Amino acid sequence: MTDLVHCPRTYVIDDVSVDGLIEALIRGLGLGELNVGVDIGNSRCGMAILTNDVPIIHATLGFPRLVKLLRRLSRYSRINLMVGTSPGVSELVRDLMGFLGDVDVRVSVVDEEVANSRRGLLEDKYPYLSTDELDGLAHAYTGLSRSSVRVVGTV
Numbered sequence: 777m778t779d780l781v782h783c784p785r786t787y788v789i790d791d792v793s794v795d796g797l798i799e800a801l802i803r804g805l806g807l808g809e810l811n812v813g814v815d816i817g818n819s820r821c822g823m824a825i826l827t828n829d830v831p832i833i834h835a836t837l838g839f840p841r842l843v844k845l846l847r848r849l850s851r852y853s854r855i856n857l858m859v860g861t862s863p864g865v866s867e868l869v870r871d872l873m874g875f876l877g878d879v880d881v882r883v884s885v886v887d888e889e890v891a892n893s894r895r896g897l898l899e900d901k902y903p904y905l906s907t908d909e910l911d912g913l914a915h916a917y918t919g920l921s922r923s924s925v926r927v928v929g930t931v
Contacts, residue, residue, distance in 0.1 A: 794835055794837070795837070795841055795844065795845045795848070798825070798833055798835065798845060798849075799845070799848050799849060799852075801832075801833065802825075802833075802849055802852055802853060803852050805827075807827050807852075807853050808853055808854060809827070809853055809854045809855075809856065810825055810826070810827060810849065810853045810854070810855050810856065811825070811826040811827070811829070811856045811858065811916050811919070811920060812824070812825050812826075812846070812849075812855055812856065812857050812858065812916065813826070813858045813859075813860075813886075813912040813913055813914070813915035813916025813917070813918075813919060814842065814857065814858070814859045814860070814872075814912050814915060815860050815888075815908050815909075815911030815912045815914075815915060816839070816842075816859055816860065816861075816865050816868045816869060816872060817839075817865065817868070817908065818839070818865075818868065819838070820836050820837065820838060820908055821836070821837055821838070821839055821842045821908065821912075822834075822835075822836050822906060822907070822908025822909040822910070822911050822912035823835050823836070823837060823842060823845075823909070823912045824905075824909055824912040824913035824915075824916050826913075826916050826920075829917075829920060831902070831913055831916075834905055834909040834912070834913065835909070836906055836908050836909060839868065839871075839872075842872075843872065843875045843876065846876060846879075846881065847875075847876065847879055850876075850879040850880055850881055854880060854882070855880070855881045855882065856881075856882045856884070856919070857876075857881050857882065857883045857884065858884045858886050858915045858916050858918065858919025858920070859872065859883060859884070859885055859886065859915065860886050860887075860888040860891050860911060860912075860914075860915040861885050861886065861887070861888060862887075862888040862889070865888075869885065884919045886915045886918045886919050887918075888911075888915075890918055891911065891914040891915045891917075891918040892911065892914065894914045894917065894918060895910050895911060895914050898910050898913055898914055898917075
């Protein structure tokens, strides 16, 4: 099939999971930098990926799949990761940073209370997002505003 398509960049999707499709889209678009907001949780993590401050992808993934996806995406794009934290998930945030310790990811920790106060505004604009995805988007926008963010650094 790839021989029939006369396009300078053709990617064969051999992994049709959500992670594989997200990776193929990012590779296909050739995005050099991504802003990723994550609402981390024990059972599921909401994620929103933005480029030029515009949401392009949203998903809900388990923690191991989130780590795997971020590691895969870091091969193609610089990742600015905005993670919401609260006392209940601070250990998960530390675990995430540990699992991403050998890849080039810039991590900003966002106060979940501040980000959650913005969820209502986003709910009206993006009614199709799940609560976890809305929280991830709120964390991304809060992180981009840099007003209530503590930059942890590159892990």
